[in-house]
Amino acid sequence: MTPSDRDATGLLTRPDDFVQLVTPTGERHANAEFDPWIADIDLGALGRLYRDMAIVRRIDTEATALQRQGELGLWPPLAGQEAAQIGSGRALRDDDFIFSSYREHALAWVRGVAPADLLSVWRGSTASGWNPFEHGMAVPQIIIGAQTLHATGYAMGAAWEGSDAAAIAYFGDGATSEGDVNEALVFAASFDAPVVFFCQNNQWAISEPVGLQSKQHLARRADGFGMPGVRVDGNDVLAVLAATRIALDRARRGEGPTFIEAVTYRMGPHTTADDPKRYRTDEELAEWRERDPLARVLALLEASGVDVAGLEREVGADADRAAAELRAALTTIADPEALTVFDHVYAEPNSHVERQRDHYTRYLAMFDETGAAASETAEGGAR
Amino acid sequence: MTPSDRDATGLLTRPDDFVQLVTPTGERHANAEFDPWIADIDLGALGRLYRDMAIVRRIDTEATALQRQGELGLWPPLAGQEAAQIGSGRALRDDDFIFSSYREHALAWVRGVAPADLLSVWRGSTASGWNPFEHGMAVPQIIIGAQTLHATGYAMGAAWEGSDAAAIAYFGDGATSEGDVNEALVFAASFDAPVVFFCQNNQWAISEPVGLQSKQHLARRADGFGMPGVRVDGNDVLAVLAATRIALDRARRGEGPTFIEAVTYRMGPHTTADDPKRYRTDEELAEWRERDPLARVLALLEASGVDVAGLEREVGADADRAAAELRAALTTIADPEALTVFDHVYAEPNSHVERQRDHYTRYLAMFDETGAAASETAEGGAR
Amino acid sequence: MTTLTLAKALNAGLRRSLADDDKVVLMGEDIGTLGGVFRVTDGLKAEFGAKRVVDTPLSEAGIVGTAVGLAYRGFRPVIEIQFDGFIYPAFDQIVAQVAKLHYRSHGNVRMPITIRVPFGGGIGAAEHHSESPEAYFAHTAGLRVVACSNPADAYVMIRQAIASDDPVLFFEPKRRYHVKGEVDETANLADARPMGVATTVTTGSDVTLVTYGGLVPTARDVATAAAEDGVSIEVIDLRSLAPVDYATIEASVRRTGRLVITHEAGQQGGVGAEIAASITERCFEFLEAAPVRVTGHDIPYPPAKLERHHLPDLDRILDGVDRVLGRPNSLSGVEA
Amino acid sequence: MTTLTLAKALNAGLRRSLADDDKVVLMGEDIGTLGGVFRVTDGLKAEFGAKRVVDTPLSEAGIVGTAVGLAYRGFRPVIEIQFDGFIYPAFDQIVAQVAKLHYRSHGNVRMPITIRVPFGGGIGAAEHHSESPEAYFAHTAGLRVVACSNPADAYVMIRQAIASDDPVLFFEPKRRYHVKGEVDETANLADARPMGVATTVTTGSDVTLVTYGGLVPTARDVATAAAEDGVSIEVIDLRSLAPVDYATIEASVRRTGRLVITHEAGQQGGVGAEIAASITERCFEFLEAAPVRVTGHDIPYPPAKLERHHLPDLDRILDGVDRVLGRPNSLSGVEA
C-alpha cells in the first residue's frame, strides 16, 4: 500500500484524531473528560492491566505455535489488539454479557475461560468451548457482524427486566459493512438498548484495508444512527478503559447505546491460514510495532518509578505458566465420540434425528463386528 | 400519536430544520446555495412543474378509485408526495436510470410510461408493466430497500464505462432500517458511485412512525458513510429540484453519491388495503394538508402575477384527460394467457420448465375436450 | 367451545401465551398499534403493553437477530414476518444462528423462538405476498417447521410452538385466516395432540392424500368429490413438516398403496419430494404406483390473474389422484 | 492439454472469460490483491485491473445486490462467495431479485450473474466453512445450479456459466481444489458438453450411483471397490442440479433398476430427495428397490474432528449400495 492509499484508508493515527491518554512512548496526556473515569487506576492497577496484556499475548503466541505444530486446526491471533480487548474487558461488570467475534481471546481470559475450553473449538474438538452463562460470554461468532444483533437483543431484554446490566458487542472494521451491524445500530437506538458497540478497527479485514469499507472514521457512523460515537487509540489501554466505562455508565443509566472505535492493528496474520505479506508491507508493520500497546504501559510505569524489570520478570513467569497450562490443557481435550454428532441438534426429542442416530449406530456397529474402523477407509473424509 | 411522541419521531418541519425555498403559503425564501440551481425555472417552468404535480395527483386519485371499484388488486397512493417525486424526477437526464420502490407513480409519469402499463401490474395482469430500458426506470420493487443496491451497482457500472449518467434510488423512511440500504451506502461511498439516494421521509412506514426507525434526521445517516446528506422540504418542488440537481452534478463529476432526505407526508393510506385511522390522527393529517405541495406553488405563482385561475383550468383539463386515458387504458389490458405463467422463468431453454409447461398444456387440453374449465372448479383458487 | 376464525384463534393463542409466561414477547412490523396487517395480534399491545408486543424497525434480520439475543436473556420471542416473501432478509440469522445455536453451545443456549409466517397464495396479492418458502426451512437442521390449517389447531399449535424449547417456523395459511371453526379454549395443553403428530382428516382406502396448510380444506373437497366417483381417499394433514410424522403416513400408505402429495410450493426440492422419497424408502413393497406430486409450478409466483394456473386446486389434485390410480388423466399416454 | 489443479483450471477459465468479454467483472471479498482465500482469482487483478476484478466491502447482500445493478447496466458479474456458509446474508437478493428479475421484467432484464461458491466439507475447517447449501437454490425457480468435480469440467463449466444469460449458482468442491487433471484450453466452447448435461463417469449394469461435486471421485472409488466384489456400478456426475439431466439418469436406471444418490448435504429435502422422487415417478416399473440416499446427517455441520462421521465416504456409500441390492447392510433386519 502506498502512503497515499494509506491516507485514503482513514488510517490516521494523529493523537488529535482520537482520544489518547498514553502516547506510544509512555507519556501521559491529561484529558478532562476521560481522566475521572480512570482515577482509580493507580500504578498497581496499571501493572495489573499490563499483566493481563502480557499474559494474553503469550497465550496467543503459544496458540499460534500450537497451530503450526498441528495441534489446532486454525487460530486467529489477537497480537496487537491486547489493549483494545483488555481495556474494554476490564471495564465490564460480571453481569454484563459479551458477544464477541472470533478473535477476542483476551475477553475469554478476562472471563476466566479455562485454557482447554479456549482451545477446544479451534482444535476442532467441539462446536463451542464453554457454557456462555458460566462466563457471561457467548461462544465465538464467525458470521461477520451477526453477534451485534444478539448483543442488542440481549440488552433490550436486560432493560425490559429492569436490570442495569449491559451487553457489549465486539466486531471488526470489516464488519461495519454488513447489514446486520447497521440494523443493530438501528434497533439499539430505537429501543435505547444498554449495549456498547465495540469496533476494533485493526485496519484490515483479511486482505482488505479499512478504506475499502469506509472513507469516514468508523466512529462517525454512530451519529447518523442517533448515538454517540467515540474514537480512541485502541493501543492505549487507559483510553479504552475510560471510553468503555463511560459507555457502560451511559447504558446503565438508560441512555442507550454507544459506539466505540478502537484504532488498533492486527500485527499477525488474519488467521494462521493467512499470509499477510501478500497484501501489506513490512514498513506498515514496523510503524505499528512502534505503537505497541504493551511497550507504552511499561514506559509509563518506568517513568512513574516502578521497578519495571521486576514487573516484567514476575509477569513473564505468570505468562510462562499460562502458556504451559495452555499446552498441558491440550492433552485434556478428548476427541469427541462419534455419536455426539447427533447431540443437541434439538432441545426436545426429535424423531428424525433419532432415526438417523439409530441408523448410524447400526452402521458403526457393523465395523465393530468385522473389526474394521470407519475412519480407516480409503477415503475416510477425516483429517 | 401524542405531541411528545411526535417530537421524538423527528417529525420536525421548521424551515431551519431543512432547506425550504417556498413556504407553505407560497413565499419564496432566498438561498444562496440552492438558488443558482433553479435559476432557469421561470414562471412558465414553475407552471409546468405544477402541471406535472396536478396530473399525477389526479392519476393517483383515479387509480385509487379504480381499485375501490375492483378494477385493480391494490394501489399504493402517492398523494402528498408529488413535489418530492416531480421535483427529483424533473432533475434527471434521460440517460439517468431510476430504481424506484412501489409508490413512485409520478416518476413513471415523468418517464412517459403508458397508463395501461402503469396499471397492469396493480391489476394483477402482469409481473411488470414496462420495459425498464425503454423508460430508463426499473419496474416497481416491493422488497423494501433492495433497489438501493441495484441503483448503486448500476451507477458503478456506468462510471466504469466512462459515462456520466447517474442512477437514482427511491426509498422510504422505513427502508432506512434495512441492511440493504446501509450496504448500498457503503458500496456507493467505497466506489464513488454516481448515485443519488432519494429518501422520501413521508413520516410513516405503514403504521410505524419514522421515530421508531430513527431518532436522528435520516439525512444525518449520510455523513457516517462518507457522503453528503441533505434534508429538504419534500413538499417544496423547487427545493427538491435544486437538491437533486446538485446531487446529480456531484455524481456526474465523479465525486460520488449523495443522500437526500425529502421531508414529506403520505396523505392517503399506505395502500388501498390500509386503514390509517388505526394509527394516526385527523389533526396530524390536517396539519400536513396545510403544507400541501401543490397549493404553495399556486400561491407563489399567484403572488408572481400569473393567471392562476386560468392555469388551474388548463391543467384541470389536462388532468381530466389523463384520468380518462387511465380509465380507458384499463380496457386495453388483456387478461394473460394461462400458459404465459411459464414464460421468462429462464432466458435460455430449460428442460424442467419445458416439461412442466408441457404437462400443464396437456392438463388444460383435457378441459377443452370435456368442455369444463379449470377456473370453474369448486375451489379454483382464482380471485 | 367458541367459534373463531383462524386469525382470531391465533390471536387467542397468542394472548394466552402472553398471559401464561411473562417471558413471551411478540415482535414484528406493524404488529402493535395496527395489530398486524392481518390483525392476528389485534388488541394485544393494548392489553400487554409495548414491551410485550413490540413494533420493531423495518428490518427482518434485525428482528430475528435481536430475538436471538432476547432468547439468550431467557425470553421466548414470537416473531411475525409480515408476508412469506419478506423472510429472506432474515435467512442468515435463521439458518446460521437460530437453527445452530443450541448445537453450537452444546445445549447451553436455547432458542425458543417462534417465527410466524403467513404463507401461500390464492388471495390475489402482489409479488412476494403469496410464497411458500417452507422447504428452505425443512431442509435446515435445527429448526422445526409446522403449518396449521384450521382454527382449533391454530389455537393449540401456536401455544405449543411458543412453549417449545426449539425454534419453530410457524406457517399460517393466509387465505384461510377467515375460515371459522370450533376452538376449545379451556382444554389443557398437556392433553393436546403434539404438534409433531399428523392428523387424519378423512379416512379412506384407495389413496393417501397428504397436504398441509391452506390446501387441507381443498384436499377434503377432493376426498368428497372422489367419493362420488367411488374412490376412497384418506386425507392426512401433516401439521409438522420437519420432522414429518412418517408413522401416520406409512400406516396409511401400507393400506392404500397409493400416495399423492400436494402443496403450493414448487415441485423441485419441495416438501413433497422428501415425503415421496421417504415413503418410497419405507413402503416400497406396498406401493402400487409411484407417489404423485401435485404442486405449484417451478416458476416465480405469477401475477394475481394467473395464480389459478399455478396453484393446485380441486381439479388438479383429482387429476393427480387419477394418475396414481392409473385412470385416464392428463398424462395418459405420455412417457413418464 | 495442460495439467492443472481444479483451482487453477477455474483461474484459467475466469481469465479466459475476462479476456473474451469486457463486460465480465469479478467481485468478492479478498479476490483482488489476495487472489481469493483459495487463490482461484490469483493474478487476475494484476492482469485486468481493479475495475474488472473488484475487491468489495464485506457484505454479501451488497455484492449480489450491486451485481444486479451491474447486470441491468449490461455487465456479467461473477461473484465469489468466500465460503458456502457466508451466502445466507445474500439470500434475499439471490432468491427475490436475481432469480426473479427476468420473470418480473417479462424477459427484458437479464441476470447473467454467476455466483461461485466453494462448498462442502472434508477440510477440517471451522463452523460455516464446510456447508452444502445447494438444495436451497435448486428449490428456487429462476436459478440454474451446477457443480463441477474435476479440472476439465471446471475450466469449461465456469465459462459456460458466465456465458449463460441465466443466473448460475456455481458450486466448487473446495476439498478437490488441489486435484489435478488434464485441461484442454484450446477447445471451442461451442463444442463442449452443455453444462446441463450429466456425465457418465463409469458405466455399469447393477446399480446407478448419482452424485456431484466433491463426492464424484469418491463415487468412482466406490465403483472400483464394488467391482472387486462383483457389483457393476454406473457412476453419474450430475453436474447440473437444476435442472437435472433426467434423460441420462433415467436411461441408466432403466438398465440397472437400482439407484443410489449421495451428497454431503443433509437428507431432508436435499437434492437427493428430488432425484429419488422424480426417478421413482419416471421409472417406477423399472425399479427393483427403492432409491437409496446416502447423505450427510440432518445436523448442523459438526466440529472438524467429527466430520468423518457426518460425510458420506467410501464405506457409507458401499453400505448404501448393499442396501439397494438387498445384501446384508447396516439396516438389515430393521423395519424401514
Ligand SMILES: Cc1ncc(C[n+]2csc(CCOP(=O)(O)OP(=O)(O)O)c2C)c(N)n1
Ligand atoms: C458473513 C461472512 N462473510 C465473510 C466471512 C469471511 N471472513 C472471515 S473474517 C473476515 C474479515 C473480517 O474483518 P474484520 O471485521 O475487520 O475483523 P478482523 O478479522 O479484522 O478482526 C472475513 C471476510 C465471514 N466469516 N462471514
Ligand SMILES: Cc1ncc(C[n+]2csc(CCOP(=O)(O)OP(=O)(O)O)c2C)c(N)n1
Ligand atoms: C423486506 C420487506 N419487509 C416488509 C415489507 C412490507 N412492507 C411493505 S411497505 C412497508 C413500509 C415501508 O415504509 P417506507 O419505507 O417508509 O415506505 P412508504 O411505504 O412510506 O413509501 C412494509 C413494512 C416489504 N415489502 N418488504
Ligand SMILES: [Mg+2]
Ligand atoms: Mg479488521
Ligand SMILES: [Mg+2]
Ligand atoms: Mg414511509
